[in-house]
Amino acid sequence: MTQRTALFPRFGALLAGLVVVATSIPGAGHAAEPPPGSVPVPQLDASQPITPAQHVYPDAALAHTQVTEAFKTALRTHRKVLLDFGGNWCPDCLKLAGVFDVPSVAQWLDAEFVVVPVNVERINQNLDIATRYGVTIHEVPTVLIFTANGKLLNADGANTLGNARAMSAQSVIDLLASWNRRS
Numbered sequence: 001m002t003q004r005t006a007l008f009p010r011f012g013a014l015l016a017g018l019v020v021v022a023t024s025i026p027g028a029g030h031a032a033e034p035p036p037g038s039v040p041v042p043q044l045d046a047s048q049p050i051t052p053a054q055h056v057y058p059d060a061a062l063a064h065t066q067v068t069e070a071f072k073t074a075l076r077t078h079r080k081v082l083l084d085f086g087g088n089w090c091p092d093c094l095k096l097a098g099v100f101d102v103p104s105v106a107q108w109l110d111a112e113f114v115v116v117p118v119n120v121e122r123i124n125q126n127l128d129i130a131t132r133y134g135v136t137i138h139e140v141p142t143v144l145i146f147t148a149n150g151k152l153l154n155a156d157g158a159n160t161l162g163n164a165r166a167m168s169a170q171s172v173i174d175l176l177a178s179w180n181r182r183s
Contacts, residue, residue, distance in 0.1 A: 053097035057119035074148035
């Protein structure tokens with residue numbers, strides 16, 4: 001189950017709120033998710049075009065609740081947490097979200113992570129979430145990967161995806177996979 005449900009801007013906040021409620025019910029939304037490590041890291045065809053996603057980041061007011069629920073879900077499902085800090089105005093953020101939407105990538109992400117798109121608006125909202133873990137957001141997208149217990153695994157490269165448009169989709173996946181192998 002992906003949390004990138006805000007396909008219709010008017011209903012995005014409502015749908016994002018329902019995802020939070022649904023994921024807080026034990027077992028809800030996770031029946032079809034394979035166990036961590038059972039889905040191989042995707043290998044993408046370099047000629048496959050990546051279409052930037054639209055309206056990825058839900059209402060900024062939902063972020064704190066979604067992050068809290070993500071860690072609860074990660075503990076219950078033995079996955080890591082991937083926080084994707086960005087904004088719907090950001091071309092690099094939308095490119096990264098387009099990579100995340102490739103079916104094989106989405107399947108791998110769902111198996112390995114609880115993914116939370118955190119709306120930072122114009123880099124002036126929800127920055128305290130990253131600061132709590134010693135990370136200052138200077139650019140977006142900023143991706144943080146945590147163990148289910150809240151240990152940050154990629155503090156050394158959190159801002160690496162800030163130029164996602166210049167990266168190949170495979171290099172994005174390979175970078176996430178390298179961070180995922182950390183414990």
